Amino acid sequence: VCVAASCQSSGSLAVMEALEDACGDGKGTCRVKGVGCMGLCSAGPLVSIADKDCSLDESVLYRDVTPADAPEIMGSVCGSPVERLRCPTDQPFFARQHKIVLENSGFIDPDSFKGYVAVGGYAGMVRALSEMTPADVLREVTTSGLRGRGGGGYPTGLKWSTVAKMPAGQKYVICNADEGDPGAFMDRAVLESDPHRVLEGMAIAAYAVGANKGYIYVRAEYPLAVERLQTAIRKAKRAGFLGSKVADTQFSFEVEIRLGAGAFVCGEETALMASIEGLRGQPRPRPPYPAESGLWGCPTLINNVETFANIAPIVREGGDWFASIGTERSKGTKVFALAGKIRNTGLIEVPMGTSLRDIIEIIGGGIPDGKAFKAVQTGGPSGGCIPEAHLDIPVDYDSLKTLGTMMGSGGMIVMDETSSMVDVARYFMEFCMTESCGKCIPCRTGTWQMHGLLDAIAKAQGTHADLALLEELCEVVQATSLCGLGQTAPNPVLSTLRYFRDEYEEKLQRAE
Numbered sequence: 001v002c003v004a005a006s007c008q009s010s011g012s013l014a015v016m017e018a019l020e021d022a023c024g025d026g027k028g029t030c031r032v033k034g035v036g037c038m039g040l041c042s043a044g045p046l047v048s049i050a051d052k053d054c055s056l057d058e059s060v061l062y063r064d065v066t067p068a069d070a071p072e073i074m075g076s077v078c079g080s081p082v083e084r085l086r087c088p089t090d091q092p093f094f095a096r097q098h099k100i101v102l103e104n105s106g107f108i109d110p111d112s113f114k115g116y117v118a119v120g121g122y123a124g125m126v127r128a129l130s131e132m133t134p135a136d137v138l139r140e141v142t143t144s145g146l147r148g149r150g151g152g153g154y155p156t157g158l159k160w161s162t163v164a165k166m167p168a169g170q171k172y173v174i175c176n177a178d179e180g181d182p183g184a185f186m187d188r189a190v191l192e193s194d195p196h197r198v199l200e201g202m203a204i205a206a207y208a209v210g211a212n213k214g215y216i217y218v219r220a221e222y223p224l225a226v227e228r229l230q231t232a233i234r235k236a237k238r239a240g241f242l243g244s245k246v247a248d249t250q251f252s253f254e255v256e257i258r259l260g261a262g263a264f265v266c267g268e269e270t271a272l273m274a275s276i277e278g279l280r281g282q283p284r285p286r287p288p289y290p291a292e293s294g295l296w297g298c299p300t301l302i303n304n305v306e307t308f309a310n311i312a313p314i315v316r317e318g319g320d321w322f323a324s325i326g327t328e329r330s331k332g333t334k335v336f337a338l339a340g341k342i343r344n345t346g347l348i349e350v351p352m353g354t355s356l357r358d359i360i361e362i363i364g365g366g367i368p369d370g371k372a373f374k375a376v377q378t379g380g381p382s383g384g385c386i387p388e389a390h391l392d393i394p395v396d397y398d399s400l401k402t403l404g405t406m407m408g409s410g411g412m413i414v415m416d417e418t419s420s421m422v423d424v425a426r427y428f429m430e431f432c433m434t435e436s437c438g439k440c441i442p443c444r445t446g447t448w449q450m451h452g453l454l455d456a457i458a459k460a461q462g463t464h465a466d467l468a469l470l471e472e473l474c475e476v477v478q479a480t481s482l483c484g485l486g487q488t489a490p491n492p493v494l495s496t497l498r499y500f501r502d503e504y505e506e507k508l509q510r511a512e
């Protein structure tokens with residue numbers, strides 16, 4: 001039974017209880033297990049009937065299950081499936097995915113240390129500690145071509161090497177789990193479904209760069225993820241995979257959780273570090289970069305949840321294996337959260353280079369209610385809106401930039417013909433205005449001004465002079481803001497102006 005937050009919100013805990021009750025005499029041969037996210041959140045609660053050793057793909061999957069369905073489902077375990085509840089696992093939503101980060105999601109019990117080890121968990125870390133030097137690990141990660149999944153796409157091997165080259169002494173590893181983009185829930189799902197995978201990646205990173213202390217900075221609004229992380233840290237420590245003298249070696253690695261209080265800007269790495277230090281979460285100019293002078297002035301490695309979740313398979317299978325997946329400059333897979341006007345909302349993982357059309361029309365099942373597609377927003381408030389004409393573009397770091405948007409951390413919000421693109425731009429600007437930390441004037445005042453202009457235009461009260469001023473402000477705020485929040489805040493405006501200018505014009509003409 002999926003017990004990640006999405007399915008819990010549609011009642012999966014009650015379903016699980018009912019299935020346990022219905023198990024009755026079958027308890028000797030049949031076990032009800034809570035697992036992480038199975039991906040198809042729109043069909044929850046999801047229940048998978050699987051033979052002990054089979055994968056999710058080979059199981060019988062049931063959708064929209066209610067507690068009342070439990071006796072019928074239990075009765076069918078050794079017989080014919082309950083067809084009315086069946087959710088085909090050979091449908092494109094499942095069949096077209098390639099799972100590396102999510103390979104255990106929806107399959108293992110996230111609270112079970114043994115369950116993680118049984119599917120090869122901690123094998124990468126054991127290999128790193130027993131067969132590889134830190135330099136060997138750095139080489140594999142560099143060979144893999146992995147780029148940071150938090151949004152920027154910086155080469156992970158290069159970042160790790162910079163921290164490793166700093167003089168020996170106190171160094172830190174930080175996992176950025178401060179996921180805050182509207183519509184994004186990739187990190188939450190990974191932490192709720194497979195927390196040990198993230199810990200294993202962090203520990204391997206610490207070994208490679210010479211750190212002995214780690215922090216996971218996670219939003220307090222993710223209580224289930226926090227709870228599962230706490231359990232995972234406790235169990236990994238008890239089993240000797242965290243703490244001092246890990247796996248009977250000289251390597252030590254302690255991990256602590258730090259809760260973010262909901263400020264979007266704390267996802268920016270210098271603001272995040274300030275918050276961990278107990279200061280107000282505000283960015284500072286870079287350089288110095290965290291790799292050289294980070295937490296409390298020490299060399300610090302910061303990667304996000306998905307980046308760390310890729311590490312164990314890379315060490316286990318080798319960098320060349322990972323580099324064989326994806327495109328020339330964007331290797332591996334990417335996890336996306338599909339949201340908005342799309343039939344299959346949920347969590348997916350596809351090879352880099354998959355086209356947006358495949359993601360939206362085939363894996364996502366297209367637009368519901370017979371409506372036409374209008375745009376897809378990628379990259380959250382820092383990204384942009386892509387129209388139908390560009391849906392065949394491959395999803396990778398570089399291609400998305402040419403369209404005036406960005407990969408971001410993986411949120412994808414789909415809009416149909418009923419969405420007003422001026423309203424969309426105003427919504428994201430309001431988000432940036434509210435989340436601006438106020439440290440620098442272009443962002444603090446610029447987002448407020450741009451929101452005012454957008455509001456007037458959206459209400460058909462703006463003029464062409466307002467639009468000209470809006471475009472000028474976009475340039476200024478982009479060029480002069482201190483951190484990524486301000487520098488990218490104009491992106492949704494610029495991309496909607498680039499592809500949907502007629503909608504702005506229509507509003508202006510109504511006003512004039």
Ligand code: SF4
Binds near residue numbers: 265437
């Ligand atoms: Fe703060 Fe915005 Fe300046 Fe970033 S750009 S430091 S969020 S005011």
